Amino acid sequence: MDALLLIARLVLFGVFAVAGVGKLADLAGSRQAMRDFGVPEPLATPAGLTLPILEIIVALLLLPVATAAWGALGALLLLLAFVAVISVNLARGKTPDCHCFGQIHSAPAGRSTLIRNGVLALLALLIAVPAFSGSAGASITGWTDDLSGLGWAVLIGGIAIIAVIGAMGWLLTHLLGQNGRLLVRLDAVEAALRENNLLAAEEEDAEEEEEGLAIGTPAPAFALANLQGETTSLESLKAAGQPVLLVFSDPGCVPCNALLPDIGRWQKEHTKRLTVAVVTRGGAEANQGKASEHGLTHVLIQKDWEVAQAYESGGTPSGVVVRPDGTIGSMVAPGGEAIRTLMQQALSGKLPERAAQPKAPRPAPRKAAQQPAMNLGKPAPDFELSDLQGASVSLKDFQGSPIAILFWNPGCGFCQRMLGDLKSWESERPADAPRLLVVSTGEVETNRALGLASPVLLDEGFSTGRAFGASGTPSAILVDGEGRIGSGIAVGAPSVLGLLRGEAPAPIGGNGAVEPDAPKSPAIGEPAPALTLQDLDGQTIDLADHQGTRTLLLFWNPGCGFCQQMLDELKEWERKPPKGAPKLLVVSSGSVEENRALGFRSPVVLDPHFSAGSSFGTDGTPSAIMIDARGKVASKLAVGAPEVMELARSRSDQKRKLATR
Numbered sequence: 001m002d003a004l005l006l007i008a009r010l011v012l013f014g015v016f017a018v019a020g021v022g023k024l025a026d027l028a029g030s031r032q033a034m035r036d037f038g039v040p041e042p043l044a045t046p047a048g049l050t051l052p053i054l055e056i057i058v059a060l061l062l063l064p065v066a067t068a069a070w071g072a073l074g075a076l077l078l079l080l081a082f083v084a085v086i087s088v089n090l091a092r093g094k095t096p097d098c099h100c101f102g103q104i105h106s107a108p109a110g111r112s113t114l115i116r117n118g119v120l121a122l123l124a125l126l127i128a129v130p131a132f133s134g135s136a137g138a139s140i141t142g143w144t145d146d147l148s149g150l151g152w153a154v155l156i157g158g159i160a161i162i163a164v165i166g167a168m169g170w171l172l173t174h175l176l177g178q179n180g181r182l183l184v185r186l187d188a189v190e191a192a193l194r195e196n197n198l199l200a201a202e203e204e205d206a207e208e209e210e211e212g213l214a215i216g217t218p219a220p221a222f223a224l225a226n227l228q229g230e231t232t233s234l235e236s237l238k239a240a241g242q243p244v245l246l247v248f249s250d251p252g253c254v255p256c257n258a259l260l261p262d263i264g265r266w267q268k269e270h271t272k273r274l275t276v277a278v279v280t281r282g283g284a285e286a287n288q289g290k291a292s293e294h295g296l297t298h299v300l301i302q303k304d305w306e307v308a309q310a311y312e313s314g315g316t317p318s319g320v321v322v323r324p325d326g327t328i329g330s331m332v333a334p335g336g337e338a339i340r341t342l343m344q345q346a347l348s349g350k351l352p353e354r355a356a357q358p359k360a361p362r363p364a365p366r367k368a369a370q371q372p373a374m375n376l377g378k379p380a381p382d383f384e385l386s387d388l389q390g391a392s393v394s395l396k397d398f399q400g401s402p403i404a405i406l407f408w409n410p411g412c413g414f415c416q417r418m419l420g421d422l423k424s425w426e427s428e429r430p431a432d433a434p435r436l437l438v439v440s441t442g443e444v445e446t447n448r449a450l451g452l453a454s455p456v457l458l459d460e461g462f463s464t465g466r467a468f469g470a471s472g473t474p475s476a477i478l479v480d481g482e483g484r485i486g487s488g489i490a491v492g493a494p495s496v497l498g499l500l501r502g503e504a505p506a507p508i509g510g511n512g513a514v515e516p517d518a519p520k521s522p523a524i525g526e527p528a529p530a531l532t533l534q535d536l537d538g539q540t541i542d543l544a545d546h547q548g549t550r551t552l553l554l555f556w557n558p559g560c561g562f563c564q565q566m567l568d569e570l571k572e573w574e575r576k577p578p579k580g581a582p583k584l585l586v587v588s589s590g591s592v593e594e595n596r597a598l599g600f601r602s603p604v605v606l607d608p609h610f611s612a613g614s615s616f617g618t619d620g621t622p623s624a625i626m627i628d629a630r631g632k633v634a635s636k637l638a639v640g641a642p643e644v645m646e647l648a649r650s651r652s653d654q655k656r657k658l659a660t661r
Helices: 002-024 027-036 041-062 065-091 111-131 149-195 201-206 234-240 254-269 284-294 306-310 336-348 413-427 444-448 463-467 493-500 561-575 592-596 611-615 641-648 652-659
Strands: 223-226 231-233 244-248 275-280 299-301 318-322 384-387 392-394 403-408 435-440 456-458 475-479 489-491 532-534 540-542 551-556 583-588 604-606 623-627
Touching (some): 002 041, 002 065, 002 111, 027 041, 041 065, 065 111, 231 234, 234 244, 234 318, 244 336, 254 275, 254 336, 318 336, 403 493, 413 493, 444 456, 489 493, 551 641, 561 641, 623 641
Parallel strands (some): 244 275, 275 299, 403 435, 435 456, 583 604
Antiparallel strands (some): 223 231, 223 299, 244 318, 384 456, 403 475, 475 489, 532 540, 551 623
């Protein structure tokens, strides 16, 4: 028993000694960890220094038998405090970096951190109870009393060998780190020389052929799940009207992981000038930890390499810029340094203006689908896809009768909202109406659960949709009985349903697409659209009753990952609103229970079909608009968490500035 207690004390000594020394070696990180866990700013600096000192004191108290009881008690109290603080943050949906061992090891706090601290707390308790009864285990030096001269020589020699190995390991680690820093600096020097045309001509001639699609060509559309399970499309990334930098990554790629801190910083610092999105693979679990560690947003999961291949990216990390008009803005930048250079070029507006020279075709595992302009009467692109039973189906199987091809995404909110109307059309399909063929992304079970009577084919990479010129969902096109294009692309639920009902399509644009009826935001100074909805208690709330005070209308979705990410910040704003802040009225989809669980102090009204949101010109969440005391629109629509919070923090004397942005 004495030997076991000694081993337990040595284990706790090692844990607390390493944790304390590691934190002292990185006091800046220790202070930041305090802030991340909710310690007020004035206390973060002293707490960041006090904690590692306490850990070292506890470690030293654990060694002598005489003080082991107090060391075990101190360890127990610290570990219980760690468990409590981590539990509170996890309950709030936060996973701050634990900084448990300072520079030596750090990772986002999670369930494994709680389990580890719980086991160590139990170990400290098992030491403390007998120690206060007078039995703290064997002395750390007592076993040396019977050593002979040879034994002491072996002991001292073993300690010396361990010290030498440790010193060599430390030296090797620092040499490798220094080597890595030198390589990064050399890359930076080479990039600067190339930018100023000082690179030797023979080196330029030896460069590999540039990768990527030709500059100015349409960027391949995609719709991928993010870490919250929502579907994010290229169209939604372009919604801010600014360039989009796509970074192709992989969770097992070391250079990719080295670039993630920069990406997190870019997303925070340049959110109003450039949208940065990471397109990776491996599932949400493989990417969630790194995203939390570096504060990443816009992390999209491709099933394999389908999006990277569509952009003709040959490896990871690599990056490409998509212009606000949806065309390719750069060649593919391979490697971390090239991506950093591309980032600076995009921010400074120095991206190449010329179209890339044609390149010789090269083999690829999967050829990217083209986006031809659809012309009436031309043969429709052929395809062969699997249905929900696994059978292979091609367009030729439908020749002889006209069909409407509906491009669909089960995770698309606009698709979900038109599902009832689509099923009604299926059940009462006119005799002269075309047959419906649904080409959908998503899994078999997800599509089967839709309950559609029409055949559903799976198009995981949306390659068939792009081949027909579709860039989003829901959209549809008619193909006649001879396999020729019979209409332009109908985009959006109203246009799609109109196409199925045989209504006259809207005028066809240059690419053959029917222009969607996008929601239109009311102009500043116009009376706000009427809004009368029920709150969570079933009481009717009328926006007109809010006249006399400024009101911020916040359009919300409890299942929206971006809404969830800003929830804590919004609730803190509710708790301590700045002077002159507007009143908040949350217009939300979802159920009463889902919205009640959010814990808003402000009134929440339910808009299950998002009709109120559409009347104010928004088609996504989170978004917000300001209504003045006279019931008139006082700002443009704010889209995304940063713009929404900026609008919320505006004072009444700032409304003119916000309105004219």
